[in-house]
Every structure is written in structure tokens, then in C-alpha cells.
Amino acid sequence: MASGTAMVSGAYGLPPRDVETIVSAVLAHDARDAAVSVTFLGLTAMARLHEAHKHRSGPTDVLSFSLPQPDGSMLGDIYVCPGVAAREARRRGITRREELVRLVVHGTLHVLGHDHPEGTGREASEMWRRQELLVESLG
Numbered sequence: 001m002a003s004g005t006a007m008v009s010g011a012y013g014l015p016p017r018d019v020e021t022i023v024s025a026v027l028a029h030d031a032r033d034a035a036v037s038v039t040f041l042g043l044t045a046m047a048r049l050h051e052a053h054k055h056r057s058g059p060t061d062v063l064s065f066s067l068p069q070p071d072g073s074m075l076g077d078i079y080v081c082p083g084v085a086a087r088e089a090r091r092r093g094i095t096r097r098e099e100l101v102r103l104v105v106h107g108t109l110h111v112l113g114h115d116h117p118e119g120t121g122r123e124a125s126e127m128w129r130r131q132e133l134l135v136e137s138l139g
Contacts, residue, residue, distance in 0.1 A: 013040030013082050014100050022101055022138055026108040029134060033073035036111055038080065038104060046081035059084050062103040064110035076111030080104065098135065105134045 008016040019038050027034055041049065046059035053063065061084040067075040080103045082096070089099040109127055116125035 007035075007037040008039075013038075013080060014097070014104065018101075019104055022104045023108050025138055026105055026112070026134055029130075030109075030112050032112050033071075034076055034108075034111060035073070036076040036078060036108060038078045038107070040080050040082055043081060043083045046079065046084065049079055061085055061088060061099075062107045064107040066111040066113070074111055074113075076108070078104065078107035078111065080107065101138055102131065102135045105131050105138070 008014075008019045013019070014022075023034075023036050023038065027036075043059045046063075047057070049063055050056050050058065050060045053065075054060070059081050061081055063079045065077045069075060080100065082100065085099040085103055086096050089096045092099070109131055114127040114130065116122050116127040122128060
């Protein structure tokens with residue numbers, strides 16, 4: 001049986017209850033246990049984190065870090081940048097909320113060990129299809 005906890009911080013983004021619901025839905029879908037923290041960061045803080053951990057300049061939309069536990073569960077940290085999400089939502093003609101939901105789902109899937117290729121194969125990957133099914137189900 002899947003279970004988990006989600007701790008949410010940051011001054012903006014999605015309401016904490018919504019984030020907890022999203023993380024719980026992903027964990028249930030994968031039948032996995034995890035404790036996940038989700039932090040919403042501004043552009044400058046996300047750019048610093050992106051540079052420090054991925055050695056790339058500028059902010060990104062989401063970064064995930066995970067630590068497997070001896071009992072098979074996971075500890076995970078997800079960082080989401082609403083500023084980047086808003087730009088992407090405008091570009092794609094969707095709501096900011098939908099893009100933020102997508103990023104929390106995406107980050108949680110990464111915490112659980114799912115991955116996708118970079119570039120053109122990204123949106124055709126199994127992870128991306130799983131992500132989009134979850135985003136659709138979460139409305």
C-alpha cells in the first residue's frame with residue numbers, strides 16, 4: 001500500500017493541501033512510500049540551485065533530489081519555480097495552475113526514480129505519458 005507525506009514551503013505556488021493531494025496521488029499511482037518536501041522558489045533562488053547542482057545558468061522549472069531508504073521508501077526534495085512555470089504556461093496556452101500541477105507530478109516521479117531522455121524524446125517517454133495521465137486525472 002502506498003503512503004507518504006508532503007511538506008510544502010514557499011510563499012507562492014499551489015496551496016499546501018493541493019500539493020499534498022498531488023504528491024499522494026503520484027505515490028498511490030506508483031504504489032510507493034515516500035516523504036517528500038516541495039519548496040516554491042523565486043527566479044534568483046532557483047537559478048542558484050540550478051547552477052549549484054546541474055551546472056547550468058538561469059532558473060529552471062523544477063529540480064528533484066531523492067534518497068532511497070533501507071526500507072525501500074524514499075526521501076525527496078522538490079523545488080518548483082512558479083516564475084518559470086508561468087512563462088511556460090503562457091507559451092503553451094494553459095493555466096499557471098495546470099503547469100504547477102505538472103511540475104509537482106514531474107518532480108515526484110523523479111523522486112521515485114522515473115526518468116526521461118533530454119531533447120526530442122522527452123515528451124514521447126514513458127515517464128512523460130505517466131505524468132500527463134496523472135495531470136489529467138488531477139484536473
